[in-house]
Structures are given as structure tokens and as C-alpha cells.
Amino acid sequence: MGTRRLARGESQEVTRRALLRSAAVAGVASLVSPAIGRAAGAADRGAVFTTSLGGLRGTSAVIRPHRSFALAGLQWSHPTTAALELRAQAPDGRWSPWVTASTRGHDGDGQPAGEPFYGEPVWTGPAVAVQLRSDQLTSGVRVHFVSVQIPAGGLAAAAFPRATPVLEAGPGQPPILARGGWGAGQAHPVHIPEYGSIKLAFVHHTVNPNGYSAAAVPALLRGIFAYHVYVRGFWDIAYNFLIDAYGRIWEGRAGGIDMPVIGAHAGAYNAETTGVAILGDFMNVVPSPAAIGALEHLLAWKLSLHGLPSYGRATVVVDPAEAFYTPFRPGAHVSLPRVSGHRQGDLTDCPGNAFYARLPSIRPHVRALAGTPAHLSMSPGSVLITAGASAELSGTLQLLTGQPLGGAALELQAMYPTGPPAAALATLSTAADGTWSESVSLVENALVRAVHGEYPASVSEWAAVSVAPAVTLTVQSTSPLILSGTVSPAKAHVILELYRGPEPQGKPIKKKRVPAGTGSFQWQFATPGPGSYVVLARTIAGLKNVSGASPPVAITVS
DSSP states (O other): OOOOOTTTTTOOSSSSSBBBGGGGTTTTTTOOOOTTTTOOOOHHTTTEEEEEEEEEEEEOOOOOOOOOOEEEEEEEOOOOTEEEEEEEOOOSSSOOEEEEEOBBBBOOOOOSSSSEEEEEEEEEEEEEEEEEEEEEEEEEEEEEEEOOOOSOOOGGGGGBBBSSSSOOOOTTOEEOOHHHHHHHHOOOSSSSBBOOOOOOOEEEOOOOSSSOOTTTTTHHHHHHHHHHISSOOOSSSSSSEEEEEEEEEOOOOOOOOOOOOOOSSSSTTTTGGGEESSSSSSSSSSOOHHHHHHHHHHHHHHHTTOOOSSSSSEEEOOOOOGGGGGGSOOOOOOEESEEHHHHHHSSSSSOHHHHHHHHHHHHHHHHHHHHHHEEEOOOOSSEEETSSSEEEEEEEEETHHHHHTTTEEEEEEEOOSSSSSEEEEEEEOOTSSEEEEEEOOSOOOOEEEEOOOOSSSSEOOOOEEEEEOEEEEEEEEETEEEEEEEEEEEOSEEEEEEEESSSSOOOEEEEEEETTSSEEEEEEEOOOSSEEEEEEEEOOOOSOOOEEEOEEEEEOOO
């Protein structure tokens, strides 16, 4: 797993976090949408509790926390190379086998790397005690427990709600179980999602012990979520999708199964990849046939939906802030398979030796299932307009063979910082040669994409449309200097600035923040001394709009 941090210099004008991405992922837009995220409640956080051991050498005493649990993870401060194991005691007194508990993941979204170190969470099932052992003196040892309810009886996959939308790309969309089913109202992201692009898929294992029951899987997912969020500092569960031993596919990180949601699964590559994890530990055994079949179907669909071939290689850029996760230099352009094991990009054993050895046989199956996907393009990648003006967007829909898809229905969708995701903006059809173009008029910042919903379904990348308010300014009098104007959409304030000379350069000689909540404003400055001046009105950037400014108005005071 990994983390995605903001790059230095990344624009924060369009949304609360980042709409326009830095040059590391040139032309790719990311958006955080408040309609999806919500703050976690006290009930969510209350599932996690911690016991501190301090130093550990050899085998610890039995640790009995104040309440039962179903998942545990270890934290330590030194040394990095500590080999720690854990076993758990069930309520009937039986002890589990010893399992490795010091397999290290990556750091949480936006969190710095380094001490303390964390092991991946260990699924214990219902348990009342743990015991630890270490191969060397280890300091700062803590055990993080997660308490989750495990139903006595299992539910068939049909009992869980399906994730939407359904877009028939590649082999057709596999059944994907919505996160609301496993979350059970308890797994609330603590940060709204962000979006990048998808160039390839990373395959992972979660390292928890195998042998879990079908009924335990939703609780297992809630446990991983709680550990990722409340122990590791992730914004949400790290993976975009998870697959269990029974071949069921589960929606992971919130933000949309058809979206390029940035996860926290592959350090230095999260903004350009999607991450799929199979629940279990596959160092020495391979995943079940049902899990591998589901993985192949999911990868063929997801890559096809984004207009990508499922074979060959893709070039991704190593995020300089996270290059320490990788064997590559910061900013390196790295060629990786379209279906990559986590270890091919990062310094990790994931997805386990046995599973990794199966990837060469999995890739041809993914390719055969995918068939010939369609690719839907969108340009420009970013554009700046004034409110009420039109953004000209265009693209092409064609099969990866180059065959155009003429007369195909498309929908343009917009995602706003203050509204629900993927709202319909316009409908249109491609020309005979597969090309399309459309003018869209917007009054607030948005991401816009094109969607071809019929088979072979395809979604374009997002185009970032930054919208500046339309600001007018009129000088009514120079004795005193009376300024008035309008701003659309209305803003709480405008900033009026007076400069000496024919151009608005340097520091203004007068500056005033003026109310403009009704969409108009008026203010007066004392008459300056004789000479040439220029005045302008401007707005500051906010959630809905980037900064805007009126044309400068030149005046002469005699």
C-alpha cells in the first residue's frame, strides 16, 4: 500500500484540496467532492483501542485487552528490521497459529513516512487475547485492536447491494458489491475522494491469514478500514477494489467504481493507477480459483472502461515525494505491465511469492476477456473561462484498433465541488468519423468527462474547467473617486485597487475590501493627487471559482 501527497506547487484554487494537478501528472484533474465524503463519527473511532507494551524481546506475556476484538495490528519504533509475530486466543480458549505481524505497509494519505513503523493488520476472528514474539529487542511496541461484529450466519452475495453505475465494457461489468453493504453505516471516509487517471492496475494481497468464512468478510473489510483510517491515518480504505476467497468483488475506497479514484495502495503511483487486493496471504499459496477468476474479470472490465489495453506496458511517473517507496529515482518515467504486481513498482513482497508467480498466466486471460475496448478522448485537459462563457470540448470515440464509432450516444457529465458527482451536462452523438465536440457554459469550477454508456462502454479522462467570475468596473466620478460595478456569480466581497501610472503594476496605493453579496458594489476613495492612475476590481479564489478581475480602468486626475 502507499500514499498520495500533494505535489509542491499544486494548484488549490479550484477545490479545497486539488483540482488541477502538478506537472508530475500533466493534464490530469483531481477533484474532491463534498457530496461523497463525511466526517467519521465517534462510533467509527470507538472500534479501535490500543495497548502499549514498551520493549519486547522473545515472547510476551498474554495480553488481554478490556474488550473482545477481531483484528489486530502492531506498531513499533525500533528497529526497522524487527520480525514480529502474533497469535490470538478465541473465546473458547484455543490459540491460533503464530502469524507474521511485521509485514510493513506504507504511510497514510498525506502523512509523513518514518517512525513509528506499522505492520499490516492481522485478522484474528473473534478473540479475547493476543501474545507477541520478536526475534530481537524491539522498542515502542503497541498493539492496535479493532472490534467489529461478525454475524453468525452468512449472507449470499445477492443479499448485498450492487455498486452502480453498470457500464458494459470489455467482458461486461462483473457484480461489484457496494461499500454500503460491508460498511453497514460504520465505515465513513474521513476525507472526500480525489481523482487522477488510470494507466495500469496494481494487484495486492492484504496479508491477513487465509481461512476466513464468507460470513466474516464484511466485518473483515470494516476491520481493515478502521485500521487504515484510525491507526494508519488513511482517508479511507486503501484499495479501490477487494476480492475475497469466494470470488466476490467488493467496492473499496469511495468515489465511484467507474472513476479514477486515487487510492493509497502503491506509493508513488497512486494518482495514475487503480489497486485491487485479494483478501489473504499468498506468500506460499495461490488465491482460490474463484478469486483469480473474479480478478481477471474485474481487471478486464476496469481497464477496458478507461480505454486501455489490458496487455503490454504503460509508463508512469514516480511521484518525487514518495520515491522512497520505490527502487527508482524521483520523477523517473517507469515502464510497468498493465497488470502489475505491487512489488514491480515498490519495495515490497506484495502480492506474495506464490501469487506473483501466477501473474504471467493471469495476464493472457485478462487480455482474452477484454476483447477490443473503446477509447473515448477529451480535450483540452484543462481550460479557463469566465462565468457564462463557453468551454469548447472535443474528442474521439474509437476502438483500440482505430475503427471509429460513428453515431454513438455520449453524455457529458460534470462534477462540481459543491454538488453530487457525475451530473448530466449535455447529450450528443459522435460524427461518422467518431469525433465529437460540444460547448458547455458553466458558472462554477467543474470537472467534465464524456461517457459512452452502451457497449463497448468507455469513459474519458476528466477535463478541468476553471471558472473566473465576470467582473465589471465603472468610474463614476474622480472627485471624489467613485467606483461601482458587478460581479457574477455574486461574491461576498471584491477587492478594489488603485495604482499610480498607466498599468496595474507593483503595490497599489489604495486597496479596499468591499461588500458585493448582491452581485454589485460601490465605493469611493478620496481624490488622489493629480496624475495618471488605473483602478481594477478583483475577487479571490474560493471553492466555486478561481480568482477573477475586471479590465483595468485608466483615469486622469487633474
